[in-house]
Amino acid sequence: MPNNQTKALVQGSMMVALFTILMLISAYVPFIFIVALLFAPLPIAWYSANYKRSSSILVAIVGCILTTITSGITMLPFAFILGLLGVIMGNAIYLKKSKLYLFMSTGIANLISMAMVYLAYVKLAGIDFISMSLEMVRKNYEQSNEFAKSVTGQVALQPEQLEAMLKTIELTMPATITISAFFAAFIIITLNLPALKRLGVDVPKFAPFQNMRLPRSILWYYMIVLCINLFMRPEAGSTLDIIVLNVSYILWILLILQGISFIHYFISKKGMPTGVKWVATLLAIPLSSFMILLGIVDLGFDVRALVKGKTKE
Template sequence: MPNNQTKRLAHGAMMIALFTIFIAIAFYVPIISLVATLFAPLPIAWYSAKYDRSSSILVALIGCITSFFIGGLLIIPFALIYSAIGVVIGDALRLKRSKVYLLMSTGVTTLITFAIEYVISLKLFEVDIIKEFMTIMRESYQKSIELSQSLNAQSPLDEQTVNRMFDTLEMMIPATVTIAVFSITFIIISLNLPMLKRFGINIPKFRAFENMRLPKAVLWYYLIVLSINLFISPEIGSTLYVICLNFSLVLWMLLVLQGLSLIYFILSAYGSPKFLKVLAAFMAIPLYSFFVLIGILDLGFDIRSIVKGKIQK
């Protein structure tokens, strides 16, 4: 028992040191900061996968405290998010959860942590990160317009259109943040799980992307939002309009992924060259409406069984 306790303490101290180093590199070293950012949760995840939840949370909190002594208050929000990601990833692996659970729990935890930090910065420090970011975007775009006018003697967009565009962007912030958080979470999980596997941690497997099937409830949500937009037509800027706009953006993204998954399934079924899958992924951006339609058809009808039946014939 004493040996196990000593081993746990030594492992915890080592993970705290590694986590602090990763955070410091990500915060101070420009060239390799991206790599350090992506692997910052790894030490906490490794510890959390081997030991109980309370010990893991304690190690994560101490890691945040040691990071504070290196970077001060500015580094704390950064450290809190990545320590939370590490704890959730490791805890899910220790409990032998699926990768879908791992992705969802990590994404939701990151969103909650970010929301808490945003409220704290707003209430205590009176700093609105989102408003400042939008202000910087507006100023940058205004400068680009001025440069365009000086070169071409004409503005690409009038001021009213520009204001409407940025107002729409502000209303889409909840959905944009959600999509960004889950995308970054997916990248972090995809990069860190192979490393944890090398350290002797059992890792669950994702189903192949071509076999991905979203719940049919996604289709019903999309139809409800579409019906509201068509028959009620909420006033621009109203609460219902903002809700529908954000739900639409998230649902479009999910349906595009579902449509791309079906394309991958068909290409694999017919033994098509791999470069066609890469081409399909690139085409999903400009042809997103087409992929949304394919995603709707895939959820509404059993297209995959039809494809399998034709191949078997």
């Protein structure tokens, strides 16, 4: 037991040192700071995958403290978020959970930690990044309008169009932040799991993207949202309108992904080259409405069995 405790202490110290170094690099090295940030959860995740949760949390806390001392208070929010993600990722591996569980837990942790950091900035420092970002977007569009007017004599966007667009961006900010948090979690998982595997950690695997099947309950959520929009018609800017708008946004993204997954499945079953999948994925962006419809059909009907049957024939 003493040997195990000593080993845990030594390895914990090493992981804290590595975490602190990565945060130092992200703070002071201009060109590779993004790479350092993306791999910063790796030491904490490795430790958390090998030791119990309480020890991992302690290591993450010490890492945050040392990061604050060495890199300054401005790096504390990043250390907090990335340290937490490392603990969540490693703990999911330690508990032998699936990669879907790992992804969902990491995404939720990322979202919650980002919200906590945002609230801390607003309450303690009076800095509202969302308002600042919206104001920056407004100024950029106004400058673009002025430039377009000076060149063509006409503005690209009328003032009322600009206000409507900015209002939509503001209302859909919760969904945008949620999607961004899960996307960032996906990137971090995708980069760090192979590294953990090379370090001797038994990591879970995702099923191929072409086999992705979202829960059919998403169709019911989509139907509920459609019914609210069609029959209740919530007042613009009301709480219900904001909720419906953000839920719709997230459901659209999920259904588009489901549609792309079906396209990949179809291409794979037909034996087409992998490059066709990339082309189809790129075309999914301008054909998003069709992809949503395809995602609905894929979830609602067993079309994959039909494709599989025809392929066998």
